[in-house]
Amino acid sequence: MTFQYADITFGADPEVFLFDSxxxxxxxxxxxxxxxxxxPIPLPKYxxxxxxxxxxAVEFNIVPCKSKKEWVSEIASTLAFLRALVSPKDWSIETxxxxxxxxxxxxxxxxxxxxxxxxxxxxxxxxxxxxxxxxEKARLxxxxxxxxxxxxxxxxxxxxxxxxxxxxFLGVPSIILDKDGEERRELYGKAGAIRFKPYGVEYRxxxxxxxxDTMYTAWVYDQTMKAIRYLNAGGxxxxxxxxxxxxxxxxxxxxxxxxxxNKYPII
Numbered sequence: 322m323t324f325q326y327a328d329i330t331f332g333a334d335p336e337v338f339l340f341d342s343x344x345x346x347x348x349x350x351x352x353x354x355x356x357x358x359x360x361p362i363p364l365p366k367y368x369x370x371x372x373x374x375x376x377x378a379v380e381f382n383i384v385p386c387k388s389k390k391e392w393v394s395e396i397a398s399t400l401a402f403l404r405a406l407v408s409p410k411d412w413s414i415e416t417x418x419x420x421x422x423x424x425x426x427x428x429x430x431x432x433x434x435x436x437x438x439x440x441x442x443x444x445x446x447x448x449x450x451x452x453x454x455x456x457e458k459a460r461l462x463x464x465x466x467x468x469x470x471x472x473x474x475x476x477x478x479x480x481x482x483x484x485x486x487x488x489x490f491l492g493v494p495s496i497i498l499d500k501d502g503e504e505r506r507e508l509y510g511k512a513g514a515i516r517f518k519p520y521g522v523e524y525r526x527x528x529x530x531x532x533x534d535t536m537y538t539a540w541v542y543d544q545t546m547k548a549i550r551y552l553n554a555g556g557x558x559x560x561x562x563x564x565x566x567x568x569x570x571x572x573x574x575x576x577x578x579x580x581x582x583n584k585y586p587i588i
Contacts, residue, residue, distance in 0.1 A: 333469060336380045354373075354374050364402060377462050465510055469521065486558050490587055511571050551585070
């Protein structure tokens with residue numbers, strides 16, 4: 322019997338940056354927002370939603386959602402909460418996917434702490450290497466827009482298949498919508514980047530670009546559900562497309578993606 326992805330839930334842990342308008346520069350979140358990976362700050366509305374400092378960025382987590390309306394609403398309301406939180410200090414929440422910070426803002430030890438657990442390439446099934454940049458690029462910090470998909474009876478193999486499908490249905494078209502994402506992918510978010518979760522999979526390829534408009538937030542939900550429906554209907558992502566998918570996403574090759582649009586119902 323064909324496996325069916327059922328009882329789908331959507332979660333997210335996107336990252337955003339702080340901008341200080343009085344100083345006209347991006348500032349590190351270190352010691353300015355509060356919360357850590359181990360001890361995030363719960364939000365008033367849901368105890369499962371929270372905010373925290375992550376390197377120099379601000380990360381927020383939303384309660385798992387079961388509908389597009391709920392997904393869009395939770396993302397929008399959490400962003401509104403963050404903006405209200407920082408506005409009295411003349412700070413703003415920015416959804417840039419990569420920023421070069423000043424050396425002064427990177428002087429805090431937290432600004433030199435990267436990652437917490439490995440992620441994997443859904444195509445090769447291998448752990449992704451961490452990339453260290455040097456020179457001016459060492460001041461580069463990036464923001465992800467990770468999508469967590471929960472489903473009934475989650476297994477490693479099914480999460481791998483879903484990760485590949487999300488690459489085709491989200492990662493490939495995202496290079497058109499996320500015009501500054503290539504620089505971020507030098508560090509994080511290459512094709513097929515996933516983490517296995519007890520409830521399903523965390524898809525880590527996308528940047529935070531989809532926070533910039535509720536239209537893009539809804540698009541992430543729609544494309545993920547399209548990938549799930551494709552798999553549930555017996556569709557398969559051809560492993561022979563592995564190199565092409567990875568090249569298109571990692572190098573932002575829009576024209577080279579045409580065979581994928583012709584082969585899969587992406588649009």
